[in-house]
Amino acid sequence: MSLQHPQLTDLLQKAYSAEKAAAFAYQGHAGSVKDAEQKAAIRQIETDEWNHRKEVLQIMLQYDIPVSKYYEFRFHVVGKIISGSCYVIGWFMPFYFAGRLESGNVCEYFRMRQYFNSLNIKEHDRLLYDMGMKEKEHEIYFLDKIKNSRLLPFFEKLFSWGKKESFNNVDLDKKYPVDESYDYCKK
Numbered sequence: 001m002s003l004q005h006p007q008l009t010d011l012l013q014k015a016y017s018a019e020k021a022a023a024f025a026y027q028g029h030a031g032s033v034k035d036a037e038q039k040a041a042i043r044q045i046e047t048d049e050w051n052h053r054k055e056v057l058q059i060m061l062q063y064d065i066p067v068s069k070y071y072e073f074r075f076h077v078v079g080k081i082i083s084g085s086c087y088v089i090g091w092f093m094p095f096y097f098a099g100r101l102e103s104g105n106v107c108e109y110f111r112m113r114q115y116f117n118s119l120n121i122k123e124h125d126r127l128l129y130d131m132g133m134k135e136k137e138h139e140i141y142f143l144d145k146i147k148n149s150r151l152l153p154f155f156e157k158l159f160s161w162g163k164k165e166s167f168n169n170v171d172l173d174k175k176y177p178v179d180e181s182y183d184y185c186k187k
Contacts, residue, residue, distance in 0.1 A: 003063045008115035012060050015108050017071035019053035021079030022046075022101065028083030029094045038145070045098075045138050052131050059124060092151050099142030100161040105135040106168040107185035114182070129178045132185075136170045 003009055026046035030039050060067070086094045109132035116124050146152055147163060156162030168185055176184070 001063055003065065003119065005115055005119060008112060008119075009063075009065050011108060011112055011115070012056060012065055013068040013071055015105075015112070016053055016056045016060060017068060017075040018105075019049045019056065020072070021075035021082070022105075023049040023053070024076070024079030025082035025086070025094075025098070028086035029098060032086040032094065033091070041141060045141070048134055048138070052134070055127060055131065059127075092146060092149055092155075095142050095145045096152070096155050096159075096162075099139050099146070100159060100167075102135050102139040102142060103161055103167040106132050106139065106170055108132075109135065110168075110170075110181070110185035114186075117182075126178055129181060132170070133172070133175065136168065136172055139166070139168075140172060 023046050026042050026049065030042040030046065033039050033042065057067075059065075082097075109128045113125055113128040113132075116122070116128070143163065152162050156165060161167060170184055175181075
């Protein structure tokens with residue numbers, strides 16, 4: 001079955017490749033931290049990203065959506081550069097930018113769900129909801145690690161993400177069930 005939805009097709013292709021970039025970045029991030037607990041948590045987040053990549057690929061295969069060679073190359077390079085930079089930019093920026101990235105990734109999955117639903121396809125609702133919630137958990141983890149940093153207010157003002165701002169409207173303490181979550185990430 002082929003999807004007649006160019007935005008959804010592009011979003012799936014981009015998400016598939018971006019998950020690889022994120023996983024590469026977390027390899028460097030985990031390697032750069034000294035704390036064993038943080039290292040283990042970041043490695044688990046890397047594993048989550050690889051799992052999301054597999055799940056997105058399964059959806060793409062179901063609809064005969066090819067992997068984008070352009071996105072694969074672009075995000076491979078980006079992920080490797082970020083991975084290497086984690087060793088030289090200090091402790092704060094890898095945590096900050098990981099949280100900021102994850103904040104935006106939450107809406108990728110809810111937008112995919114909205115696009116599928118616009119085509120009357122609901123079979124991926126639970127999976128896309130779960131992936132979006134997992135990305136929110138990642139965002140909260142990274143924010144928690146930097147919430148008391150003196151740098152956070154400056155970075156939040158400069159990059160529009162932090163304690164006061166997020167790129168999504170998901171609240172893990174008051175989350176809606178799957179069938180009532182249509183208002184997440186609506187513009």
